[in-house]
Amino acid sequence: MAKTKTKVEKGTVRKILQYIKKYSFFVALSLVFAAVTVALTLYIPILTGRAIDHILGPGNVEFGEIRKILQTIVVVILLTAAAQWIMNVCNNRITYRVIRDIRRDAFAKIEILPLKYIDSHSYGEVVSRVIADVDQFADGLLMGFTQLFTGIMTIVGTLGFMLSVNIKITLVVVVITPISLFVASFIARKTYSMFKLQSETRGEQTALIEEAIGNQKVVQAFSHEEETEKQFDEINGRLQACSLRAIFFSSLVNPSTRFVNSLVYTGVGIAGALSAISGGISVGQLSCFLTYANQYTKPFNEISGVVTELQNALACAARIFELIEEEPQVPDRDSAKVLGHAQGNISLEHVYFSYQPQQKLIEDFNLKVEPGQRVAIVGPTGCGKTTMINLLMRFYDVNSGEIRVDGTEIRDITRKSLRENYGMVLQDTWLRNGTIRENIIMGRPEATEEEVVQAAKASHAHSFIKRLPQGYDTVITEEGDNLSQGQKQLLCITRVMLCLPPMLILDEATSSIDTRTEIRIQQAFTRMMEGRTSFIVAHRLSTIQEADVILVMKDGNIVEQGKHQELLAQGGFYATLYNSQFAV
Numbered sequence: 001m002a003k004t005k006t007k008v009e010k011g012t013v014r015k016i017l018q019y020i021k022k023y024s025f026f027v028a029l030s031l032v033f034a035a036v037t038v039a040l041t042l043y044i045p046i047l048t049g050r051a052i053d054h055i056l057g058p059g060n061v062e063f064g065e066i067r068k069i070l071q072t073i074v075v076v077i078l079l080t081a082a083a084q085w086i087m088n089v090c091n092n093r094i095t096y097r098v099i100r101d102i103r104r105d106a107f108a109k110i111e112i113l114p115l116k117y118i119d120s121h122s123y124g125e126v127v128s129r130v131i132a133d134v135d136q137f138a139d140g141l142l143m144g145f146t147q148l149f150t151g152i153m154t155i156v157g158t159l160g161f162m163l164s165v166n167i168k169i170t171l172v173v174v175v176i177t178p179i180s181l182f183v184a185s186f187i188a189r190k191t192y193s194m195f196k197l198q199s200e201t202r203g204e205q206t207a208l209i210e211e212a213i214g215n216q217k218v219v220q221a222f223s224h225e226e227e228t229e230k231q232f233d234e235i236n237g238r239l240q241a242c243s244l245r246a247i248f249f250s251s252l253v254n255p256s257t258r259f260v261n262s263l264v265y266t267g268v269g270i271a272g273a274l275s276a277i278s279g280g281i282s283v284g285q286l287s288c289f290l291t292y293a294n295q296y297t298k299p300f301n302e303i304s305g306v307v308t309e310l311q312n313a314l315a316c317a318a319r320i321f322e323l324i325e326e327e328p329q330v331p332d333r334d335s336a337k338v339l340g341h342a343q344g345n346i347s348l349e350h351v352y353f354s355y356q357p358q359q360k361l362i363e364d365f366n367l368k369v370e371p372g373q374r375v376a377i378v379g380p381t382g383c384g385k386t387t388m389i390n391l392l393m394r395f396y397d398v399n400s401g402e403i404r405v406d407g408t409e410i411r412d413i414t415r416k417s418l419r420e421n422y423g424m425v426l427q428d429t430w431l432r433n434g435t436i437r438e439n440i441i442m443g444r445p446e447a448t449e450e451e452v453v454q455a456a457k458a459s460h461a462h463s464f465i466k467r468l469p470q471g472y473d474t475v476i477t478e479e480g481d482n483l484s485q486g487q488k489q490l491l492c493i494t495r496v497m498l499c500l501p502p503m504l505i506l507d508e509a510t511s512s513i514d515t516r517t518e519i520r521i522q523q524a525f526t527r528m529m530e531g532r533t534s535f536i537v538a539h540r541l542s543t544i545q546e547a548d549v550i551l552v553m554k555d556g557n558i559v560e561q562g563k564h565q566e567l568l569a570q571g572g573f574y575a576t577l578y579n580s581q582f583a584v
Contacts (some may be wrong), residue, residue, distance in 0.1 A: 151299030168275070346367075425492050431491065
């Protein structure tokens with residue numbers, strides 16, 4: 001288990017270094033100015049020691065020499081401040097460019113992930129990885145650059161200066177130091193798994209919050225507030241417990257290393273005092289040595305804090321890289337062709353598909369649709385109607401069998417060109433933050449104002465849009481809270497009417513629209529579907545009576561097919577479904 005965790009950590013570090021590698025110039029610059037900062041900082045105690053040595057006794061102070069040393073100290077301090085500022089600018093640039101790159105790659109991966117990943121992970125958990133985990137990683141990375149480099153250089157530089165002054169006293173420091181390193185590394189190993197658990201639990205909490213806020217009306221409608229609060233309290237309690245453990249262990253590092261460092265300072269003080277009494281070193285050199293001992297131990301406190309923060313950052317980075325390295329959707333084949341303006345000839349041959357291997361859904365499904373046909377798909381909930389739409393749009397690939405468009409297997413067609421040939425209106429509306437106009441022209445950004453208005457009139461959306469405060473320039477939110485469900489659906493219908501692709505998919509497209517408007521839209525759909533292959537999924541069977549062919553699905557198979565009157569005359573499953581609408 002420990003070996004596996006170590007491998008994960010090493011793998012995560014390698015991935016981070018790959019991102020940092022692109023900014024090696026700024027890393028080198030940061031290291032140079034970190035070295036300059038440390039060297040100048042360590043030079044100040046030498047100057048201070050010399051100033052002390054120029055205080056020879058009562059009434060015998062060499063003010064001229066002291067004045068020169070003080071002037072030099074002021075110059076060194078100014079240079080140190082400038083070098084430190086440049087180093088921090090470099091560190092900030094490296095950190096936030098790396099974070100930008102990671103977020104960009106994470107979002108790009110989300111765009112190409114198969115829908116089965118999105119369907120099997122809560123949105124809040126994915127958001128937590130891209131936002132909260134990346135922020136935590138940024139804090140650790142910035143602290144690492146800012147304090148780790150300078151801390152290590154300070155330790156090395158201080159040892160060098162101390163060795164140049166007195167080797168014996170320096171040995172006292174070197175002998176006691178490993179205790180501090182051992183304590184810090186021991187606690188760091190313990191905290192990684194705790195911080196990883198903390199990050200995962202925080203993602204779980206974010207998912208619950210996002211879900212509860214997005215569905216607050218449902219929560220309140222079913223009086224589920226108390227249960228949701230209990231669920232939140234349970235996750236919050238686990239987050240508190242794992243956070244307390246992580247913070248407790250990480251907080252042990254600083255006092256532990258400070259205790260060891262105090263031993264170092266005490267050892268240097270005693271050894272240095274004895275050496276000064278015997279004339280081995282001057283009082284100024286002893287002062288310089290004590291300052292070095294303090295500066296030598298200080299980085300250990302900082303590095304111990306950095307190591308703890310880096311453990312948290314590595315845990316967060318591991319979760320981010322898990323997302324970035326998720327298996328993407330199967331890419332388009334190299335030989336895949338661009339589908340032009342499709343004729344609408346569609347066939348499904350011996351199609352098998354299931355979301356879970358152990359749960360069979362569609363088996364040996366066969367269908368042939370002629371260009372311009374209106375195909376209605378009906379059946380009970382869970383029979384595979386929407387699944388068939390997912391397969392036609394290639395949101396999911398079939399397990400076996402083939403789906404062909406104009407004679408070409410859809411896996412030999414680029415996804416982009418395939419989907420451009422479909423116009424899709426779903427029961428679940430999707431809008432983005434922006435104006436009404438921006439939401440309508442999503443499929444045709446080059447559309448003119450006249451074309452937009454014409455499409456809105458055809459979908460009967462123009463009248464309500466004109467009543468909005470800014471008309472087509474009215475800004476709506478992603479959830480479309482300032483619109484009714486019916487108005488949102490009208491906008492989605494307008495979007496398709498503007499594009500007018502050769503094939504249409506209408507999945508409960510008028511489910512949220514009043515009856516009078518629905519009759520008008522059905523008339524508009526009838527005009528729009530002329531000469532276009534159309535798939536209509538509907539629960540209200542009265543809306544599909546004019547379809548050229550009605551497919552009656554049950555348990556993933558077509559059990560009946562034909563026109564409305566033919567199916568009623570058969571007195572089979574369709575007739576039962578149809579007559580159930582009028583049952584009392």
